[in-house]
Amino acid sequence: MTARIDPRIFDSLPMGRDVASVRRRIEALEAVLERMFVIPGINRPVGLDAIVGLIPVVGDVIAAAMGSWLVWEARNLGLSRFQMARMMGNVGFDAVLGLVPFVGDAADIYFRSNTRNLRIIRRHLDKHHPAGVVLEG
Known part of the structure; x- marks a missing residue:
């Protein structure tokens, strides 16, 4: 397994309550939960x-x-x-699938509830807090 996330991402995590700080915190947590390592045989990222x-x-x-x-x-x-x-439904669906042996483990790789939830949060932030949009490039 190879690390896929730059560990320096946590050095500058702000603990503020402003929109930009919360956005960076949420994105960092989603990266750790869903995309921390890559499984070599199938080249799929997995996380915590x-x-x-x-x-x-x-x-x-x-x-x-x-x-x-x-x-x-x-x-x-x-x-x-x-x-x-919708977000609680994503987390709940992931948790219920996780209770089924082997099926739940495969579901963690293919049904990424945290990534889906991050997408919902990003849409909300881009619409209601356009000043907090983070440009990557």
Whole structure:
């Protein structure tokens, strides 16, 4: 497995409550949960969510708790109830699939609830807080 995330990303993580700080924090957490390593044989990125999910039951509860933190940050950003329900549905679906042996482990690789939730948060931030948009280039 090769590391795919630059570890320096955590050096400059702001702990502020402004939109740009929250956005960087959420993006960093999603990267750790979903794209930390690449599996050599299939060239698919996996993260802490999939690794912790290998531990029966307890790992899935821990992974759901980490995913719920993204939902908590989204709540603090003022996302609508519908968006929050979709995000909790993503986390819940991932957690329920994780309870099924082998199927849950494969689901962690292909159904990325945290990436889906980050996409919902980004859409909200781009629409309601355009000044906090981070340009990459």
